[in-house]
Amino acid sequence: MQKIRNIIERNPLILICTILASLSCFAILNAAPLMSKIDNPNSLWIKQLVFYAISAVVIFIIIKVGKDQVYNNIHIIYWGIMILLVGLAVEHFVYTRFAMHIVPFASHVSGATSWYNLPGFSLQPSEFMKIAIVIYLAKITSVYNAETTYPTLEGEIRYILKCIGVMLLPTILVFLQNDTGVVLIMFAGVVCVMFSSALRTRWFSIGVLAVLTLVGIFVFLFVFQPELFSKFFPDHQMSRFYGWIDPEGTINNEGYQLFYSLLSYGTAGWFGHGFQSVIKVFPEAQTDFIFAVITTNYGYLGGFLTIGLVVVLDIYILKIGFDSTNRIDKSLACGIFGMLFFQQVWNISMILGLLPITGITLPFISYGGSSLLSYMIAIGLFMDINYQNNIRNSKRRYY
Secondary structure (H helix, E strand, O other): OHHHHHHHHHOHHHHHHHHHHHHHHHHHHHOHHHOOOOOOHHHHHHHHHHHHHHHHHHHHHHHHHOHHHHHHOHHHHHHHHHHHHHHHHHHHHHHHHHOOOOOOOEEEEOOEEEEEEEOOEEEOHHHHHHHHHHHHHHHHHHHHHHHOOOOOHHHHHHHHHHHHHHHHHHHHHHHHOOOHHHHHHHHHHHHHHHHOOOOOHHHHHHHHHHHHHHHHHHHHHHHHOHHHHHOOOOHHHHHHHHHHHOOOOOOOOOOHHHHHHHHHHHOOOOOOOOOOOOOOOOOOOOOOOHHHHHHHHHHHHHHHHHHHHHHHHHHHHHHHHHHOOOHHHHHHHHHHHHHHHHHHHHHHHHHOOOOOOOOOOOOOOOOOHHHHHHHHHHHHHHHHHHHHHHHHHHHHHHO
8 A cells, every 4th residue: 555655646647547537437427318329328438447448558658668769759650640630631521522431441420520430449640649749849849949049030930830830731631620629729739839939929929919810800700791701610610609609599409509508507506416417418428518417417516626636637747847857848748738728728618608619528537539548648758757757856865
């Protein structure tokens, strides 16, 4: 028992991930009565537990191999995933226009072509690409920071162009698959990695101004030119948008998912309706709306505990990264934190009706093998970083 306690004290991520795994499996089990369109929904929590077990093996391999091997070979990993993304983009183009399947195992679901349905499991390459992009950019950023004693316009532009070169093609390919949610997560990670660079503040001011201008243009088009606005988004995304704007008015169509989830947890009070309670059925309970399941069954207390747990995870990731003396580790921590924080805030906000429903899940808690495995790769890297930090700190105390 003392040995286990020492391991947890030296690497708190083990305890945090164990609690997250327990919460995830229990929440998915609670969501089972809401999964009317899924065969044997009570088995999904077992599949999630299997994903966590596979993730533990992946973490063990990463620690044995070492984070430096991942850093040194990230370009190979990046281009390997790129090939898979090209296949999905081609499949989406051909299927949506000619109703033909030409890429083996590629799957078209709910307007998006984001998965390869392999025997026994589904693979979503975009989930792994977001991690690969952050690692790749962390490596580029560490080199830029090491070479920059004083920022120059030429050096900054060269660095920005390198970052754009890494992120542009994957984001275009993912967008062509109609997976807007992952594109937004990728952008969040890229921005946070670049924030850890030696770029001057004015570049980020320009970026914020550009985003605000773009949002203003879309708001103007939505209010005054709705027909033109609808041309920028596919039909299923427009349906989600109108369901977000007026869930009650579109309750029989686009808005029923959000409205019924609001009704379910809105009546839960502090302690919820109890295990596997069903107030109203809403789809995607095990994925996009897992936070609504937790708050419906265990009230605001369950919701606050969930938020507290993910905040602790985020803090430890930043702490481990910033404790490292390796520049890549620091930039990696910023990028992974940025993606996690963005995804957590967006998912919970869309459950509360504050942001549009975009298919963004709650990391480590929502059901899904690819998303979980991709973030567990990052957790494996941070466990190795933490191991190196502990060795360095022990040597300092010894001497």
